[in-house]
Amino acid sequence: MSFFGLDAPIRYAGPDSKDPLAYRFYDKNKQVMGKRMEDHLRFSACYWHSFTWPGGDPFGGETFLRPWMHGSDPLQMARDKADVAFDMFKLLDVPFFTFHDVDVAPEGASLAESVKNLETITDIFAEKMGQTGTRLLWGTANLFSHRRYMAGAATNPDPDVFAYAVGQVKAAIDATKKLNGENYVCWGGREGYETLLNTDMKKELDQLGRFMSMLVDYKHKIGFSGPILIEPKPREPSKHQYDFDVATVFGFLQKYDLLADVKVNIEQNHAILAGHSFDHEVRLAYALGVFGSLDINRGDDLLGWDTDQFAMNVSELTLLFHEMLKQGGFTTGGLNFDAKIRRQSIDPQDLLIAHVASMDACARALLAAEAMIADKALEGPLAARYSGWASPDNQAILRGESDLETIAAKAMAGLDPQPRSGRQEYLEGVLNRYV
CATH class of the missing domain: 3.20.20.150 (Divalent-metal-dependent TIM barrel enzymes)
Known part of the structure; x- marks a missing residue:
């Protein structure tokens, strides 16, 4: 018998097992x-x-x-x-x-x-x-x-x-x-x-x-x-x-x-x-x-x-x-x-x-x-939050194809961006549904 009082390796027994020396979720070949x-x-x-x-x-x-x-x-x-x-x-x-x-x-x-x-x-x-x-x-x-x-x-x-x-x-x-x-x-x-x-x-x-x-x-x-x-x-x-x-x-x-x-x-x-x-x-x-x-x-x-x-x-x-x-x-x-x-x-x-x-x-x-x-529980809302950056004009900004004066002129032409909810509590609830 080993120092641990156990000879056989610990194995997966499934989520219903109450054995502290059995894996309930770790199924290595899953x-x-x-x-x-x-x-x-x-x-x-x-x-x-x-x-x-x-x-x-x-x-x-x-x-x-x-x-x-x-x-x-x-x-x-x-x-x-x-x-x-x-x-x-x-x-x-x-x-x-x-x-x-x-x-x-x-x-x-x-x-x-x-x-x-x-x-x-x-x-x-x-x-x-x-x-x-x-x-x-x-x-x-x-x-x-x-x-x-x-x-x-x-x-x-x-x-x-x-x-x-x-x-x-x-x-x-x-x-x-x-x-x-x-x-x-x-x-x-x-x-x-x-x-x-x-x-x-x-x-x-x-x-x-x-x-x-x-x-x-x-x-x-x-x-x-x-x-x-x-x-x-x-x-x-x-x-x-x-x-x-x-x-x-x-x-x-x-x-x-x-x-x-x-x-x-x-x-x-x-x-x-x-x-x-x-x-x-x-x-x-x-x-x-x-x-x-x-x-x-x-x-x-x-x-x-x-x-x-x-x-x-x-x-x-x-x-x-x-x-x-x-x-x-x-x-x-x-x-x-x-x-x-x-x-x-x-x-x-x-x-x-x-x-x-x-x-x-x-x-x-x-x-x-x-x-x-x-x-896509978190990825969907995340993609939606940054979706504005997917437009060709905004992608051009990130590629370095638009300069400071051009972007400032666009803003001066009448942009009026409005805040949008970050939905933190909703996302915390989403996480809880999975854990």
């Missing part, structure tokens, strides 16, 4: 707009929250008492953790997983020792991936936990810290490439500042731009075909971070000529901390051509910090998938469960149940979005 549900959602389980977080918070320590977190041999603990992780991936039947380097392999006394440990675990992962069929959605390097990174990594005032971070990232993308990862993520957990009194913003941004440019060059050198992804986050732990939101990241990529190779990995919690909705950040990423992948979780509306709860809000998720289905969905990205169970959820099966419930919420939302698109 066709949705001509593609399997699994291929739309591309679920990924994350390594860090599921197998590394001990259940602590700022006011209390470990609650989970995971056996692989205790022992005298760090590499053996890492091997034990890998056994449990791949058991969970198999039980959930998720196609992907994600990891930080230090989540999967212990840090050594030097960077060389840390890299050797990562290479050892990478070989173990390769074997387990071959056995289970689980694939790697993306890998990344943790450049924020160790005290050396207290003032940032790429943006650190000490060039030796910058160099150490380069070495750590090289090892992480090498491991990702070896495991056929589909993306590589850069999460700048401390790429920001706590006070402007000791910060040269231009210098730090230039350092970050150079760091990312070198990473892109190396990606091409080793033949890594997937995109580099930046994960926007506005604050926490830094007062202000340089990857604040999608718009800020786009401006950064544009300035340092990185748009061809770097996209964004968007998280719901981070969108809320930046003062946006998840839907806003996803739509903007598509509009700017930088959409890459998603961390699927949610925050607590009463707390102003990153709670990383499992996504359960079907209405929010429906709007997300409505936009994604319109735009063609993922290419190399997926839905990564960057989410953790609550520190009181101490039973091993709580980890499975959380994933199952959230996967079902996503699947239910995907089906609702499909129905809305089939009925």
Whole structure:
């Protein structure tokens, strides 16, 4: 019997099932707009929250008492953790997983020792991936936990810290490439500042731009075909971070000529901390051509910090998938469960149940979005609202074939436009009919 007390993978049982360890809506082979549900959602389980977080918070320590977190041999603990992780991936039947380097392999006394440990675990992962069929959605390097990174990594005032971070990232993308990862993520957990009194913003941004440019060059050198992804986050732990939101990241990529190779990995919690909705950040990423992948979780509306709860809000998720289905969905990205169970959820099966419930919420939302698109429930009113721009004269404006004086003359000739209703409450009611 596994750590989870379950041997057979969790299966689809239909919407009438009351079994918390059965899928009610996630039927991976169900066709949705001509593609399997699994291929739309591309679920990924994350390594860090599921197998590394001990259940602590700022006011209390470990609650989970995971056996692989205790022992005298760090590499053996890492091997034990890998056994449990791949058991969970198999039980959930998720196609992907994600990891930080230090989540999967212990840090050594030097960077060389840390890299050797990562290479050892990478070989173990390769074997387990071959056995289970689980694939790697993306890998990344943790450049924020160790005290050396207290003032940032790429943006650190000490060039030796910058160099150490380069070495750590090289090892992480090498491991990702070896495991056929589909993306590589850069999460700048401390790429920001706590006070402007000791910060040269231009210098730090230039350092970050150079760091990312070198990473892109190396990606091409080793033949890594997937995109580099930046994960926007506005604050926490830094007062202000340089990857604040999608718009800020786009401006950064544009300035340092990185748009061809770097996209964004968007998280719901981070969108809320930046003062946006998840839907806003996803739509903007598509509009700017930088959409890459998603961390699927949610925050607590009463707390102003990153709670990383499992996504359960079907209405929010429906709007997300409505936009994604319109735009063609993922290419190399997926839905990564960057989410953790609550520190009181101490039973091993709580980890499975959380994933199952959230996967079902996503699947239910995907089906609702499909129905809305089939009925043109939102697209019809949206097209009607902008219909005036379809006329030849107004299309000429957008093509640059009409100048300011010509348009002003048209207005002076007697235009008297009248306001029209935005119909917000009607559209909110339409959404509710599907969810």
